[in-house]
Amino acid sequence: NAGVTQTxxxxxxxxxxxxxxxxxxxxxxxxxxxYRQDPGMGLRLIHYSVGEGTTAKxxxxxxxxxxxxxxxxxxxxxxxxxxxxxxVYFCASSYLIQGKGKNIQYFGAGTRLSVL
Amino acid sequence: GENxxxxxxxLSVQEGDSAVIKCTYSDSASNYFPWYKQELGKRPQLIxxxxxxxxxxxxxxxxxxxxxxxxxxxxxxTETQPEDSAVYFCAASTNAGGTSYGKLTFGQxxxxxxxx
Numbered sequence: 001n002a003g004v005t006q007t008x009x010x011x012x013x014x015x016x017x018x019x020x021x022x023x024x025x026x027x028x029x030x031x032x033x034x035y036r037q038d039p040g041m042g043l044r045l046i047h048y049s050v051g052e053g054t055t056a057k058x059x060x061x062x063x064x065x066x067x068x069x070x071x072x073x074x075x076x077x078x079x080x081x082x083x084x085x086x087x088v089y090f091c092a093s094s095y096l097i098q099g100k101g102k103n104i105q106y107f108g109a110g111t112r113l114s115v116l
Numbered sequence: 117g118e119n120x121x122x123x124x125x126x127l128s129v130q131e132g133d134s135a136v137i138k139c140t141y142s143d144s145a146s147n148y149f150p151w152y153k154q155e156l157g158k159r160p161q162l163i164x165x166x167x168x169x170x171x172x173x174x175x176x177x178x179x180x181x182x183x184x185x186x187x188x189x190x191x192x193x194t195e196t197q198p199e200d201s202a203v204y205f206c207a208a209s210t211n212a213g214g215t216s217y218g219k220l221t222f223g224q225x226x227x228x229x230x231x232x
Contacts (some may be wrong), residue, residue: 004139031218040125042205042222043160058219059117090159094218102148103209103218107159 002026006091006108012064013115015083021076021111023091031094031107033058033072034066036087043090049074081115118143120208123221129196130231137226139206140188146208149182149189150220154203163204164191205226224230 004025013019023032035043035091045058047066055066065077065087073092078085092105119142129135141149150165154189165182166173166189177196182189193200207220 033219040224042224043120044222045219048219054203098217102165104150104162104165105218105220106159107152109159 004075004091004093004108005105008111010112013113015115016080016084017081018077021035021089023076023108024072025093026072026090027093027106028071029093029095032068034074034076035090035092036060036065037090038087046076047087048080068095086113118146118208118221120206120212120221120223122206122226124226125224126203126227128229128231130224131196131198133196135196135228136204137191137201137204137206138188139154139190139209141208142187143210146212149180150203150207151180152207154205156202157197160188160205198230198232201228
């Protein structure tokens with residue numbers, strides 16, 4: 001049981017290049033999320049998904065696209081990378097504990113992305 | 117949408133002292149408040165959470181208190197140890213009606229340093 005796995009762990013891009021970050025979870029969770037973490041700004045939600053085939057915008061969605069073709073995978077794409085997208089990206093998955101109103105999110109190890 | 121403010125941004129204590137981190141939230145409908153700990157270079161992990169129908173919750177050396185009227189909640193760590201050094205994030209979520217899909221809004225984070 002690996003939990004939440006992110007690939008790659010590190011990446012350096014040039015401005016204008018594209019790339020896809022992969023998130024995979026083996027806990028059969030319905031909900032998946034992509035965050036970016038910048039110093040002093042906490043974790044900000046980029047996009048999320050409430051189930052296979054669904055996606056929705058979060059707090060900072062501009063410049064990113066996502067897809068969830070399979071329940072266990074959530075992909076984050078950068079079509080034309082910009083220096084402002086230099087950040088650490090975390091994927092998370094969760095399930096709602098019905099009747100308890102709790103949502104425990106499990107995070108991947110993160111992807112450190114630099115855009116030059 | 118929800119806005120979560122967290123203070124202080126940095127906190128330095130001596131081993132054995134207590135540490136308190138405070139958060140305020142804006143959406144009175146928020147009803148679930150987790151705290152995550154992120155060690156250097158690692159992923160965020162849940163350490164304790166509280167629901168809005170509870171005023172206080174303890175787990176060994178850590179406790180969380182919630183004041184719904186004032187819309188603030190706090191993390192208390194007693195008898196701090198060097199291994200408590202990390203970044204701590206508070207978060208808030210609205211699960212009422214199932215339309216929030218477990219989305220968490222995070223505070224900006226507090227860097228806690230425990231000196232031996």
